[in-house]
Amino acid sequence: MNLMGRHMISIIRVALGTVFVYAGALKVNDIVAFAGNIAAYQLLPYGASYMVAAVFPWLEIACGLLLIIGWRTRAASALVILLNVIFIVALATAIARGLDIDCGCFKQGGGDKTSAWQALLRDLVLFAAAIAVYLKGTPEKQRSA
Amino acid sequence: MNHSNGKIPLVAEMALIVMLAAAVGIGWNHKLLRDVLAGKPVQSAVKKETSPQPATTAAPLPLGLEQAKELFDRREATFVDARDRTAYAAGHIQGARSLPLGEFEAALPRFKGEVKPETTLVIYCNGFDCHDSLDLGGKLIKAGYGIVYVYLGGFPEWKDAGYAVEGGKP
Numbered sequence: 001m002n003l004m005g006r007h008m009i010s011i012i013r014v015a016l017g018t019v020f021v022y023a024g025a026l027k028v029n030d031i032v033a034f035a036g037n038i039a040a041y042q043l044l045p046y047g048a049s050y051m052v053a054a055v056f057p058w059l060e061i062a063c064g065l066l067l068i069i070g071w072r073t074r075a076a077s078a079l080v081i082l083l084n085v086i087f088i089v090a091l092a093t094a095i096a097r098g099l100d101i102d103c104g105c106f107k108q109g110g111g112d113k114t115s116a117w118q119a120l121l122r123d124l125v126l127f128a129a130a131i132a133v134y135l136k137g138t139p140e141k142q143r144s145a
Numbered sequence: 146m147n148h149s150n151g152k153i154p155l156v157a158e159m160a161l162i163v164m165l166a167a168a169v170g171i172g173w174n175h176k177l178l179r180d181v182l183a184g185k186p187v188q189s190a191v192k193k194e195t196s197p198q199p200a201t202t203a204a205p206l207p208l209g210l211e212q213a214k215e216l217f218d219r220r221e222a223t224f225v226d227a228r229d230r231t232a233y234a235a236g237h238i239q240g241a242r243s244l245p246l247g248e249f250e251a252a253l254p255r256f257k258g259e260v261k262p263e264t265t266l267v268i269y270c271n272g273f274d275c276h277d278s279l280d281l282g283g284k285l286i287k288a289g290y291g292i293v294y295v296y297l298g299g300f301p302e303w304k305d306a307g308y309a310v311e312g313g314k315p
Contacts, residue, residue, distance in 0.1 A: 031174055036294065037206070037207075040206070042209030050174075054170040055166055055171065058169045059162070059167075061166075062165060062166045072162070074155060075159045078155060079163070098273070
């Protein structure tokens, strides 16, 4: 990969990490509201919504921090890909079932509502960015390029 | 630093990150999760910090059929019917209280006298196309109720599912 390409991947990696740290930090502040947003998807039982709400934000923060500092980026980007697949499937099923809900992606409880379609498009962009980081963004790959 | 070809396989690294996040998340929220598993009412952490001032911008949280039924079965919530009195009299979720959106201002003092602010409320009306439940939920949050859900499927979905309904009370 040329110098320009390496810089571009680094920028994408740090930007992706920042988005995930930001998203996780907002959710950590209000787990109850996030659990309510998860419950609105009608995919999990009541108690499981709280368990997922308790763990997901910290997973987002952990992956985001690893991406920002560039350590274990392959594992972090693989997890971000996995998380995005879960988000995309959940949003697609919400659209298919005609649920008019807030995606619960960032700010919880109140504020501007983000529709499932908007969130789906945003997650597809993040998914593509995570794929790029996974394939091209690991330090050893950069060194061997 | 090596990754997939190093000492720690990629999947193990991923699992380690997930376990670490789970440990921190569960540890950080252990009291909340314990309350949820024990069936106790829970409250938004943000609202706790800002209490006793009632929330003015928070929106009610949407709830699906299964979650509403779970709260109903566990007797964790008071169900509130936002439809008019005629619709309520024709049939409502078993045990639900009537609080029509159109009578909110007049009925609120009595409602507040009978239902404590820390009570978990589940508001419903006539299903996904009905917005009275969302509006009523917002008003109840502003009135000082901290845990307000809106059951989006409303009475039609509940009745179609075969769950407990009853006729109106005078």
